[in-house]
Amino acid sequence: MxxxxxxxxxxxxxxxxxxxxxxxxxxxxxxxxxxxxxxxxxxxxxxxxxxxxxxxxxxxxxxxxxxxxxxxxxxxxxxxxxxxxxxxxxxxxxxxxxxxxxxxxxxxxxxxxxxxxxxxxxxxxxxxxxxxxxxxxxxxxxxxxxxxxxxxxxxxxxxxxxxxxxxxDVDRSENIEPTGNTVGLDVGLKEYYTDSNGAMTENPKFLRSGEKVLKRLGRRVSRRVKGSKNRGKARLILGKRHLKISRQRKDHAVKLARCVVQSNDLIAYEDLRIKNMVKNHCLAKSINDASWYQFRVWVEYFGKVFKRVTVAVNPQYSSQECSSCGEVVKKTLSTRTHVCLCGCVMDRDENAARIILSRGLGTVGHTGTFALAESWAREDSRVNLSKTDVSNTWGDETSTQSGETLIEQVMS
Structure with missing residues (x-):
């Protein structure tokens, strides 16, 4: 539709x-x-x-x-x-x-x-x-x-x-060439998201940037007499400003999600409960301004359109677990660098993105995505996999390793 x-x-x-x-x-x-x-x-x-x-x-x-x-x-x-x-x-x-x-x-x-x-x-x-x-x-x-x-x-x-x-009433679908890339996304407030390759996307903070104008327009509404035409005009101007911010968020989420889905064959992200997270009144405004759920909705939509795999993984301990050795390293929100005894030192968001990707690959490897593997085999003329070969590869006996891409494991 x-x-x-x-x-x-x-x-x-x-x-x-x-x-x-x-x-x-x-x-x-x-x-x-x-x-x-x-x-x-x-x-x-x-x-x-x-x-x-x-x-x-x-x-x-x-x-x-x-x-x-x-x-x-x-x-x-x-x-x-x-x-x-x-x-x-x-x-x-x-x-x-x-x-x-x-x-x-x-x-x-x-x-x-x-x-x-x-x-x-x-x-x-x-x-x-x-x-x-x-x-x-x-x-x-x-x-x-x-x-x-x-x-x-x-x-x-x-x-x-x-x-x-x-x-x-029409089904939208587009066929694009497989890239062989997989990515894990860790959303945040400092950066909008950090992927498993270390790339970071800036958080635009549309509400924060327009908050000064919103407060001024809100004061203008409160000074008008209730029920007057001037109050109605002031409310209309305030509503237009809020509408502009909401459209900016949607435009940012749509363009970013489309770019991520077209560039990767598998996208793993956190299955966050935003309703519970905004109960923290210190971070509620920033979380709502980031609009993570809207970004997730568009990632899942474009995943269906471009026939990509999108996996929502459990976010528990994704920021604490080490992506190199698997040990849990306790950190506070102010600690931005992950330092483990195994010698792994990197940004905490990049470490979390790698953990998310490994969990996503493990989930897809065990549940199986026969349709994805079949489409890859059909589109890539260099690969000559039959349906029997694909079904044997994508079983419970084999899961995708954290150091390999999904398509490499299928072809191995």
Whole structure:
């Protein structure tokens, strides 16, 4: 599934209609959550039927497209099913109990209620909300895809305007030549990440660099009278600044993840629990500013696109264990150099990256990646491996050694 986003332009009355549609979608979702709380044994189909009841009782709900109402009910059921899954897994705490939405910023249409123009430059919403025709501006070209491939259309409101998202049912995959390289990544706050080869990437710290402007804009909002138009304008300017920082983080994560995945056949990284790490209030802002999880998500996505292996390993003792002899060397956060009795002296982040890579290679070697080995054998004309040879190589009897690359072990 691909999601293409376009900036939407329309008259002020049309933008007000978009706000009305978003509020209606929020009302339907919250009503479905309330029904689930009050009536025991409510299922997904019951929530779908309840949309028709809401449309009959509330005129503003009937103005929204029927499939858009069903999509709002599906959002409610998604939060409910996530709660059920967390209960089955035994996650402590509230387990993500469904909450009512206060600030909803999007409404989703399915295959009806909208029509895309022949030139793909505008879209018309035909329900009774009165949104009408919106002009689209973006860098993507929708001519490559058929209209029946567009399964969802979302109207998203942000600080700088309204956007239209197209969810296209297509699998993205690209074939590139194997590099024979493997890498382990150790993320940090001083450097964004350090790989097992010793290369370091600088941490951009977008929030820290723009914090001075954010504080000034925040003071400007607090000085305005609540409910006034000037306060609304000040909040809009502050929201645009936060939106810019979030886009900078995403752009940095996407470009960095794509470069890492294209340059290596296997990427090993730490399976971090960011939710637990931000409980340290001394480092919470810096951890959130680094946006490690977003980087991991894009690494895994590009790994599927380019058919690369991405492995999340246990981060326990990765900074303490010696990559040369395996002994545990206790260090504090202020100790930036790893010094072991075996004579190994290197940067602690590089040592941790090597440990992460060795764990990733060991995991892949034991679990087996038959598809990867087969694709390498097929793409490299110099290697003449049959399926039998590959299956014999990638078994439980052989694991990848820490000093060799994955492709060298397969060919040996």
């Amino acid at each position: 691909l999601v293409f986003e376009f900036k939407a332009y329309g008259k002020s009355a049309q933008l007000i209609a978009v706000d009305d549609a978003i509020r209606t979608a929020k009302f339907i979702r919250n009503s479905c959550i309330r029904l689930w709380m009050d009536v025991q044994g409510i299922g997904k189909n019951d929530l779908q039927k309840y949309c028709a009841v809401l449309a009959a009782n509330f005129p503003f709900a009937s103005e929204l497209n029927s499939m858009a109402r069903q999509a709002s009910a599906e959002r409610a059921w998604s939060s409910i099913s996530q709660f059920y899954d967390n209960c089955k897994k035994g996650i402590p705490g509230l387990k993500g109990y469904p909450q009512f939405h206060k600030n909803c910023r999007s409404v989703e249409y399915k295959t009806s209620g909208w029509k895309l123009a022949d030139n793909r430059k505008s879209i018309t919403f035909s329900d009774k909300k009165g949104i009408g025709r919106l002009k689209l501006k973006g860098t993507r070209d929708l001519h490559f895809y058929q209209v029946n491939q567009i399964k969802r259309v979302r109207l998203v409101k942000r600080a700088d305007g309204v956007y239209v998202q197209f969810c296209i």
